[in-house]
Amino acid sequence: MLTAYFHSIGGASGDMILGALVDAGLDPESLNRELRKLPVKGLRISASQGQRAGLLGTHVTVSTPGRLREPPTISQFIENITQSTLEEADKEGAIRILNRLGLAERRAHRFWEATQVLHELGDLDTLVDIVGAVAGLRLLEIQEVFSSPLLAGGGTVQTTHGRIPVPGPATMELIAEAQAPVIPPTREHPTPGELTTPTGAAIITTLASFESPPLAVNRIGYGLGTMDFEEFPNAIGLWIGEHSTHTLVSDYRILETNVDDSTPELLAFAQEQLFTLGALDVWFSPISMKKNRPGVLLSALVPTALEGAASELILSETSTFGVRVRSVERYEAAREVRQINTTLGTVPVKVKLAEGRPIGISPEYEPCRSLALETGLSLAEVFRVVNEAAWKQL
Numbered sequence: 001m002l003t004a005y006f007h008s009i010g011g012a013s014g015d016m017i018l019g020a021l022v023d024a025g026l027d028p029e030s031l032n033r034e035l036r037k038l039p040v041k042g043l044r045i046s047a048s049q050g051q052r053a054g055l056l057g058t059h060v061t062v063s064t065p066g067r068l069r070e071p072p073t074i075s076q077f078i079e080n081i082t083q084s085t086l087e088e089a090d091k092e093g094a095i096r097i098l099n100r101l102g103l104a105e106r107r108a109h110r111f112w113e114a115t116q117v118l119h120e121l122g123d124l125d126t127l128v129d130i131v132g133a134v135a136g137l138r139l140l141e142i143q144e145v146f147s148s149p150l151l152a153g154g155g156t157v158q159t160t161h162g163r164i165p166v167p168g169p170a171t172m173e174l175i176a177e178a179q180a181p182v183i184p185p186t187r188e189h190p191t192p193g194e195l196t197t198p199t200g201a202a203i204i205t206t207l208a209s210f211e212s213p214p215l216a217v218n219r220i221g222y223g224l225g226t227m228d229f230e231e232f233p234n235a236i237g238l239w240i241g242e243h244s245t246h247t248l249v250s251d252y253r254i255l256e257t258n259v260d261d262s263t264p265e266l267l268a269f270a271q272e273q274l275f276t277l278g279a280l281d282v283w284f285s286p287i288s289m290k291k292n293r294p295g296v297l298l299s300a301l302v303p304t305a306l307e308g309a310a311s312e313l314i315l316s317e318t319s320t321f322g323v324r325v326r327s328v329e330r331y332e333a334a335r336e337v338r339q340i341n342t343t344l345g346t347v348p349v350k351v352k353l354a355e356g357r358p359i360g361i362s363p364e365y366e367p368c369r370s371l372a373l374e375t376g377l378s379l380a381e382v383f384r385v386v387n388e389a390a391w392k393q394l
Contacts, residue, residue: 022060023223024219045132055235065124094130094134101130146212153194174201215239255311259319262318262319279310280301333352334356
């Protein structure tokens with residue numbers, strides 16, 4: 001699954017996001033063709049190479065017919081998109097961003113009129129940034145988007161309402177609404193200026209999830225902002241690559257103990273109780289212990305939350321005096337259980353998925369065992385019938 005990850009190196013704004021897309025391989029002219037689908041004439045972008053601190057990247061400049069006499073409303077921008085010939089998915093994505101931006105503006109300025117104007121965001125640049133980001137991700141064939149925490153910035157900025165703190169109220173409303181992680185400035189390292197703009201925050205909080213997926217990165221882009229600091233680059237990074245649909249889960253523990261003086265019955269009972277408690281797996285391995293005595297290594301894979309209870313159970317149900325514990329990670333494939341109709345009856349089948357496609361099946365044992373006993377068929381034959389029916393129905 002082709003995935004984009006935005007790395008907020010030194011902020012996030014609409015033009016920085018467009019710059020990162022272009023730097024990662026998006027053809028500016030293909031994006032201009034999309035902008036010409038809007039009913040507003042004269043919208044286009046141009047791209048140039050630049051440097052912020054020590055980082056090279058792409059800076060995008062938005063060209064518009066000129067500043068509007070009156071700041072537009074959210075509904076006017078939405079009307080522009082609705083009347084366009086953009087792809088339907090692009091329309092839907094851009095309108096979602098604008099609605100989120102409008103809600104944040106209303107909350108920030110404490111009013112709820114539908115005719116609310118955008119003030120500083122009222123230039124056509126905002127429309128270009130939002131439509132360009134949505135269309136650009138589609139043109140790059142991105143299927144999912146993730147982002148790092150956003151940088152807050154610091155200080156104050158002059159607006160039509162007067163001087164306000166950075167990050168601005170609208171930006172903070174967007175961050176709060178999405179419950180997005182944010183990196184605030186510290187006293188030791190104050191960050192000057194508005195690093196994350198309302199438009200940048202609206203695009204990312206609407207389109208991205210704030211997670212760190214495992215990626216096989218094959219393209220990288222850097223979008224440059226307008227500010228240039230010595231301490232860090234005013235830029236956003238874009239990593240594009242394949243995201244494994246198998247999930248890495250790290251919240252597990254393996255419990256182990258060596259036993260040489262418990263009977264098989266006691267060990268079997270301990271295994272049964274561990275499974276009842278919620279262990280994901282419990283197994284035995286033959287080992288050689290001191291004085292050349294044969295023994296058993298009891299291992300249990302449990303969620304971290306069950307570590308204490310599982311350790312107590314092992315100590316009480318076996319003869320061991322100690323349990324070793326270590327943290328483990330594992331990749332887990334997506335799975336679901338489906339009811340499969342067969343000539344023998346309905347059987348639950350566990351289905352392993354990759355990118356939503358079934359790549360493996362496993363009929364549940366107990367229902368298949370019951371069918372074998374009821375029909376007189378061998379268990380292998382029941383499994384064959386269920387497997388064949390499952391693959392036809394999936």
